[in-house]
Amino acid sequence: MLDILDHDIPHGQERMTLRIENGVGLLTLCRPEQLNGWSWESSRQLGIMADRLRFDDSVRAVLLRGEGRAFCAGIDVTAPGGDITGRTSAERTQRYYEGIRWVHERFAAFAGLPQPVIAAVQGYCLGFGFELALMADIRIAADNAVFALPEAGIGVAVDAGGDMRIAREAGAGWAKYLALTGRRIDAAAAERIGLLQAVTPLAELERTARSVAEEIAANAPLAVRHIKRSVDAYADAGLGEALDRTALAAALTLTSQDAAEGYAAKAARRPPHFEGT
DSSP: OOTOOOOOTTTTTEEEEEEEEEEEEEEEEEEETTTTOOOOOHHHHHHHHHHHHHHHHTTOOEEEESTOOOOOOOOOOSSSSSSOOSSSSHHHHHHHHHHHHHHHHHHHHHHSSSEEEEEEEEESTTTTTHHHHHHHHHEEEETTTTEEGEEEEEEOOOOOOOOHHHHHOOOHHHHHHHHHHHOOOOHHHHHHHHSSSEEEEGGGGHHHHHHHHHHHHOOOOOHHHHHHHHHHHHHHTHHHHHHHHHHHHHHHHHTSHHHHHHHHHHHHHHHHOOOOO
């Protein structure tokens, strides 16, 4: 799959870049030609960036953004290492389970950064992209942003905790509605149910999101970090145990016949025929 002990990012293989300006770490998804599609390698690099940011006292807030016309359109099915094999179905499921748990650990390092993270979202924010945005502390979107969790429609579980984070922010009903139907909602609807803190015209997204990040960065660092940690301790109670259940659900569904049918149907642009196997 990946060499998870490697902490280098080869030139030309970047999935994201990091630049620091005025106390703000600008973390940018940088594969616009793939609509910033996510991969195992993206998760590895996110963990590396989280490690770099964590102890950098010059960074007092992080602005997460995507290049091009999409924030992140979900999994990049063309990326190397996308599938996990095994000698038996049980071994393949176990390997998926450990792989998803490893991804969760990278995401936990990012979501648990001491610095607040502000996500600036434009265009498609789907699947893994939606889940990534939900890990930010504050979300600001352009008025052209579109959000969805389409996983159930291709036979897999929501695998990074996005449904639980929606339940935390907007309530269990909205989490089930979005995750069970896969329906897309626009920025206005996402703001109305509490998933966004602000919506702005696309031309003003960068300026608006950066101004929030810089306002936070200007405040007392110790106070800011402890406020974030205290709120998270309350809001995320039980999240760790739930994510372990999510990893198992993801492993079982990713290795199911329904998932194979779902991906095949999507590639053929036909309705899937699911049998629950």
